[in-house]
Amino acid sequence: MNEQLSIIPKPALIKYSEGSFCCNGIPSVIKKECIPDNLHLTENFQKEEAYRLIIKNDSITVEAQEKAGMHHGLETFRQLTLSNFKDGKLILPCAEITDYPRFSWRGFMLDCSRHFYSAAFIKKHLDILSLHHINRFHWHLTDDQGWRLPVAEYPRLIEIGSVRNDLRKKWQPETGGFYTEDEIKEVVDYAALRHIEVIPEVEFPGHACAVLASYPELGCTGGPYQVEDHFGIFEDVLCAGNDDIFKLAEKVFVVLSKLFPSKWVHIGGDEVPRDRWNVCPKCQNRVKELGLEKTADLQSWITFKLAELLSKHGKTIIGWDEILEDCEKFKLPKDAVVMSWRGDEGGIKASSLGYNVIMSPNTKGWYLDHKHIDTPEEPGQLYAGEASIYKTYSTDPAPEQINEKDLKYILGGQGNLWSELIYAGRIAEYMIYPRLCAIAESVWTPKENKDFNDFENRLSVHRQRLDKLDIIQYRGALRGELSSNLL
Secondary structure, three states: OOOOOOOOOOOOEEEEEEEEEEEEOOOOOOOHHHOOOEEEEOOOOOOOOOEEEEEOOOOEEEEEOOHHHHHHHHHHHHHHHHHHEEOOEEEEEEEEEEEOOOOOEEEEEEEOOOOOOOHHHHHHHHHHHHHOOOOEEEEEOEEOOEEOOOOOOOOHHHHOOOEEEOOOOOOOOEEEOOOOHHHHHHHHHHHHHOOOEEEEEEEEOOOOHHHHHHOHHHEOOOOOOOOOOOOOOOOOOEOOOOOHHHHHHHHHHHHHHHHOOOOEEEEEOOOOOOHHHHHOHHHHHHHHHHOOOOOOHHHHHHHHHHHHHHHOOOOEEEEEHHHHOOOOOOOOOOOOEEEEOOOOHHHHHHHHOOOEEEEOOOOOOOEOOEOOOOOOOOOOEOEOEOOOHHHHHHOOOOOOOOOHHHHHHEEEEEEEEOOOOOOOHHHHHHHHOOHHHHHHHHHHOOHHHOOHHHHHHHHHHHHHHHHHOOOOOOOOOOOOHHHHHHO
16 A cells, blocks of 8 residues: 555545556646646535545545535645655545544634734734634734724724833834734635634733723723733723723724624633722722622623623624633623633533533643743743643543533634743744644544544654745654653
């Protein structure tokens, strides 16, 4: 039998047959005779996004029931052209690949608040996401360290909120930027052509220092505030007793509805200190007005209000797993989606309550800003320990603790790159790859098909593809520092 096909994520089924397909071509532009000569939309698939890639001696055929499946089939073929084009020829073993995803949500998040990444950089990586059948791009647009979204009625959000002091250098003390509406549309359209849905995130009511620096009247104290030049959790948040925060939210949601076709909007909802609310007269009046038992309940009330506003635009909220807390009076809307980031616990709880869940545990290697191995020479942080490729690969979006009846609520999972310590796109690439390849396999490939040793073998070929696509990638120990001597 001919050489095996090293595809990532691993397909559901590959059947090899005798012989090989061969054609002439060039690396940068595949000649017409090398493009699959049959693209068939057919009804013979029971799985969404499924495709079949048939390689014969004299032809290549891609079959699918829908356009997304056809796209995935062509992306698998693109992988093969990147690795199997040698000495002026494309040579592939004859095989029939039948493939489909395990989960519908296969995501990646990029934090563009702590570090501003250009639209060109994002588009480059949408191409790489597509190659791995990732179909959700979670765009983190606002935080304490920068606001990146233009809102005409609130111009100071980008005039003031998009720039902060850069403590690393005195000769150029400011850093930041924002995306124009045209750039956002360009990214969204570029993603859509690759069957990737862009989900925007705007943080409410915490991580709001960039908002407060722009509009101090929206805070509990009135300031002074600044766009934060440090990283962490800050006690200044939006004032829960000020109705104007919802006027801001409404205008923001109008912009999001205009620019992002996705039915989802991520509202953040994480890491909201109650320090200011506890002593703010307006917030305490709100507690009494609503008949709340404790100040902390204000957050679930805000989440409820935001969900109402978004529903008017046909949107559904996603929030970090804190949105499950303090919901005794103001229940989380049943269509809300919970993104479980503090380990698996939030996802287990949310699914047991009937909420859709996206797993993104920072404790299990899916936070891509964490060090690959625990050594001073590696970039990143160790907030939840090292995140080796083996650890990332071994994490399942449907942990064993979830009851079987609740598995239907697990939409899938995603990897997140927070950019507090990631100061350049090239560093970002090093942190993302090849761990995102491991995540892609965890959310696409049938669980019974996963095997790390096999993944490691295929990765040696896949790295060549990433090199051809000009991707900087981590090349150290895959199983963590302690076992590096075994590799």
